[in-house]
Amino acid sequence: MPDLQGVLDEIAAEMAVQTDRGAVADYIPELATVDPNRFGIAVALVDGRVLSAGDAQDIFSIQSISKVFTLTLALGKVGDGLWRRVGREPSGNPFNSIVQLEYEAAVPRNPFINAGAIVVADTLLAGYQPREAIGEILRFVQFLADDDSIVIDHMVAASERATGFRNVALANYMKSFGNLDHAPELALGVYFHHCAIAMNCCQLALAGRFLADRGRSAGGHSVVSAERARRISALMLTCGHYDGSGDFAFRVGIPAKSGVGGGILGTVPGVGSVAVWSPGLNRQGNSQLGMLALEKLARVMNWSVFGS
Amino acid sequence: MPDLQGVLDEIAAEMAVQTDRGAVADYIPELATVDPNRFGIAVALVDGRVLSAGDAQDIFSIQSISKVFTLTLALGKVGDGLWRRVGREPSGNPFNSIVQLEYEAAVPRNPFINAGAIVVADTLLAGYQPREAIGEILRFVQFLADDDSIVIDHMVAASERATGFRNVALANYMKSFGNLDHAPELALGVYFHHCAIAMNCCQLALAGRFLADRGRSAGGHSVVSAERARRISALMLTCGHYDGSGDFAFRVGIPAKSGVGGGILGTVPGVGSVAVWSPGLNRQGNSQLGMLALEKLARVMNWSVFGS
Amino acid sequence: MPDLQGVLDEIAAEMAVQTDRGAVADYIPELATVDPNRFGIAVALVDGRVLSAGDAQDIFSIQSISKVFTLTLALGKVGDGLWRRVGREPSGNPFNSIVQLEYEAAVPRNPFINAGAIVVADTLLAGYQPREAIGEILRFVQFLADDDSIVIDHMVAASERATGFRNVALANYMKSFGNLDHAPELALGVYFHHCAIAMNCCQLALAGRFLADRGRSAGGHSVVSAERARRISALMLTCGHYDGSGDFAFRVGIPAKSGVGGGILGTVPGVGSVAVWSPGLNRQGNSQLGMLALEKLARVMNWSVFGS
Amino acid sequence: MPDLQGVLDEIAAEMAVQTDRGAVADYIPELATVDPNRFGIAVALVDGRVLSAGDAQDIFSIQSISKVFTLTLALGKVGDGLWRRVGREPSGNPFNSIVQLEYEAAVPRNPFINAGAIVVADTLLAGYQPREAIGEILRFVQFLADDDSIVIDHMVAASERATGFRNVALANYMKSFGNLDHAPELALGVYFHHCAIAMNCCQLALAGRFLADRGRSAGGHSVVSAERARRISALMLTCGHYDGSGDFAFRVGIPAKSGVGGGILGTVPGVGSVAVWSPGLNRQGNSQLGMLALEKLARVMNWSVFGS
Structure with a gap:
């Protein structure tokens, strides 16, 4: 397994210089004021570690x-x-x-x-x-x-x-x-x-870790059965990105759910959960850089559920 | 890993006694004459082995x-x-x-x-x-x-x-x-x-094995890149079962493609491909017993891409 | 011109014995309690006369x-x-x-x-x-x-x-x-x-008379231009009966607007306006007997705008 | 009744100088070559007279x-x-x-x-x-x-x-x-x-005259009952101009049917039939000048079925 912290740092550095960052959602006035230059990423591994890069401590609306x-x-x-x-x-x-x-x-x-x-x-x-x-x-x-x-x-x-x-x-x-x-x-x-729940990338990755860990939460509690965790993950893969779900599965291959606040929560079964955030959205209403970051992360780490 | 041959035999035995077998497609006259009591299953592992049970040598229309x-x-x-x-x-x-x-x-x-x-x-x-x-x-x-x-x-x-x-x-x-x-x-x-290509379960599993083996065919040739194999698998998961694709992902969790002839071809990344066949279809036009068989196979073998 | 009062009386008598009267609208609770056996009809001629038959003095919701x-x-x-x-x-x-x-x-x-x-x-x-x-x-x-x-x-x-x-x-x-x-x-x-305006057939026919009289109201005032009266009548013919507008034009041939309270207001250009009421609705949500009555009235009086 | 021949001549003269003439249908190659500057109009009265103006003898595709x-x-x-x-x-x-x-x-x-x-x-x-x-x-x-x-x-x-x-x-x-x-x-x-039947305005007006004359054809034969003539006219009014039928009824008020060849056949119950032709189409696929001409004709002659 490649050096995950290094990969996250590299992704954050790459995203920092991206110029085509999508458009911040403006139909909810309160969200329209967010700085489009932010980018954060965090991974909560099933072994308990949490790694992050960029603005991973910034609070955003998870929508x-x-x-x-x-x-x-x-x-x-x-x-x-x-x-x-x-x-x-x-x-x-x-x-x-x-x-x-x-x-x-x-x-x-x-x-x-x-x-x-x-x-x-x-x-x-x-x-x-x-x-x-x-x-x-x-x-x-x-x-x-x-x-x-x-x-x-x-x-x-x-x-x-x-x-x-x-x-x-x-x-x-x-x-x-x-x-x-x-x-x-x-x-x-x-x-x-x-x-309107507000979280940062680290909190969000931790909150979603039960999906990757057979239903066990960050605090070690059994939240749902392993089967239910799998099934929720399946729904995220087929339906998690509105009209762009197919494209996300095609390009990224990680079960994930996006929000118009620019966040995406993904799950890598047996490995851990990942949260990214960048406020600019693509045409389907999903975080433009968030998707790009996850695509790279999945490729480098071999995290697509569709094989290495 | 449980004894795969035993699992396949058990599934075939179970399916043989199922009474609710769905309805054979009748809109293509030539397909309407198929015996609804057939059931076959075959797995082509990336290590080269092919295991099967039931009517796995029967030829059907892969549609x-x-x-x-x-x-x-x-x-x-x-x-x-x-x-x-x-x-x-x-x-x-x-x-x-x-x-x-x-x-x-x-x-x-x-x-x-x-x-x-x-x-x-x-x-x-x-x-x-x-x-x-x-x-x-x-x-x-x-x-x-x-x-x-x-x-x-x-x-x-x-x-x-x-x-x-x-x-x-x-x-x-x-x-x-x-x-x-x-x-x-x-x-x-x-x-x-x-x-109208006609195959049996063993042939079909072998033909689809490249999807599970990073693009390498049954004969050992590189057919497509590992990335393309992943992407085709992603399309199978999100779109492989018409209007029942979400439900199939939810219940089975294996990228697969069905046909109205009653066949289903699935891929378990890194493990192998699986072909099932039973002519009776459910309301979405997918093989009723085929889906049931794959659901059981995925559960027993821990083959869902969404985790064990 | 046939004896209009006689025609109205005959229609009212015929409608009184109809057994298939449609179903009273039940999605607005307050309307669901109306007696389905009522039927009223009134005509307000441009010469000032008002003729009526049946329950033409009963108040109903014009909707x-x-x-x-x-x-x-x-x-x-x-x-x-x-x-x-x-x-x-x-x-x-x-x-x-x-x-x-x-x-x-x-x-x-x-x-x-x-x-x-x-x-x-x-x-x-x-x-x-x-x-x-x-x-x-x-x-x-x-x-x-x-x-x-x-x-x-x-x-x-x-x-x-x-x-x-x-x-x-x-x-x-x-x-x-x-x-x-x-x-x-x-x-x-x-x-x-x-x-929720409540009127009886005589009041409704009078209120709609301006459409038949080049825009002049029952009280003799010019309400709209003759052209606007024609145009509103055209909209009634093409759009006045929801998904049954084409059928109403086909069978009756009088520009008219219906309401789920069971009323219908029609206009016969140059002749007068007509209001019918019977609470039971047909499948398209238009008064069943009201439509039947207007079909007969139009045929007997030669009142279809599409010719005698 | 105004001088009909004078009205037709005036309309033809007006249409000759119109610059916004719509676009000739190009999806049928054979129709795309028609000269957009043509305009013809003909009226076949129930008294047997046929009046016309402009290119009323030009043959076009009635579509x-x-x-x-x-x-x-x-x-x-x-x-x-x-x-x-x-x-x-x-x-x-x-x-x-x-x-x-x-x-x-x-x-x-x-x-x-x-x-x-x-x-x-x-x-x-x-x-x-x-x-x-x-x-x-x-x-x-x-x-x-x-x-x-x-x-x-x-x-x-x-x-x-x-x-x-x-x-x-x-x-x-x-x-x-x-x-x-x-x-x-x-x-x-x-x-x-x-x-692909090809006619000129005079022929077309004559062919459609039965609609205006209680079902009696130009040759004096009873083609359909008066009721059927009314009903076909009703369909023309509600459905005769595709997605522009409501607008045509609103502006013109004459039951009519258009074709992408640029022709329109209208019927004025009890009076006569009218045929216009000009190849340029509006956005709804109806003859742009044809509709304009009929709007003027209906207004001047008081031919709207919705009143004078």
């Missing part, structure tokens, strides 16, 4: 990466019954498409498109007030990363709530078909808040 | 599995330029959908849906008569499997040509957008013939 | 018929600039489809589908509070019918607001594309209230 | 206008049973859309979109060889116009057959769903030939 954690939580709560309300297939459409919902009677294609994640949020409301459900999600992420300092950025949540008309549309549309148990604004409240 | 071989051949011929005419994303639609073509100006989503494979066939016609292109494909499959006895079942090709109105529609539709270089009936002729 | 009045009001307010934000083409989709919006960047196909009417309501908010805009619409309808007793049924408006998730989805979706100037809930407030 | 005649013929042959295989609703999509077919199981929305007209052509093949069916259509048009000199331009038919891949796609797609009784190429043969 849709949080869907990995809410899905894990919801599967623990309602089990495979979840799959009656949300599918497991790639969407073949941009991440906020409402067309697919209409043709498939409001059952979202997978839990990583917005509509699917809103359904997942709805299941987490069972027996809880929104505030409690949000608290539970945050504590779960803190538990996974073994780090109580992780918080929700309420400015981002408020910004998203004030401008997230399309998500309001999706939620009300599903409600009209009976695929939400709670009021759309409650499910959306949970959704907007978990998307 | 869409052939798209793996034509894609490999086309990439060798035109390289990454192919991706200007066909995408790399899961389709999110049934395998013969024409809707996606209309919204995306006749660029098929990936090379494994019918429209994409017809484009691939069109590229293989460059500089050739249809008969020559078909011959080249057959010889390539023979070369991959190191077996000159593999043939095309011309009755199946004729049957498909006589009834394949939807494929004729797809080809003409793409031609109207300029995404076929040759006459639609020529590209379709190549397509119908390569789908 | 989408109100879109004719808000369109007229909005054209008076913003003129042809309205057509930059809403189209003039039949939708080819059920009345609440969101698919069309997605493919056409949130410009609704015409002002009579729900999305289009919400845009029209949004234009009526310019410079007004919702309460004022609603008051203006009501006063306009009272003015058209020359009848101050017409009211809004606030129970129906509240019922629709509480359950109209799909309309909330449509409004938020258009807002996300920038095709609403005001907050979605404000435009929806106006929309839900004008749909 | 989709022929669908009015084949629909009339098919209704005479199979009656209302036709409506089980083709709908009566506006399409809400461009004229050659295949999407609608997929979502509605290959039942075309109406007989005036290409798919619908191919189904109509298929019904005309019952009991006939293609050549005989084509002959029957031509003789029917000759009979309607009372003019044996009308012919089919076989160069245009051949040109369309050689390049009409999208129509081949539509036909094969419907065949795959069982909505064609004959081989796709036979139905297409009939379709391409009836689209």
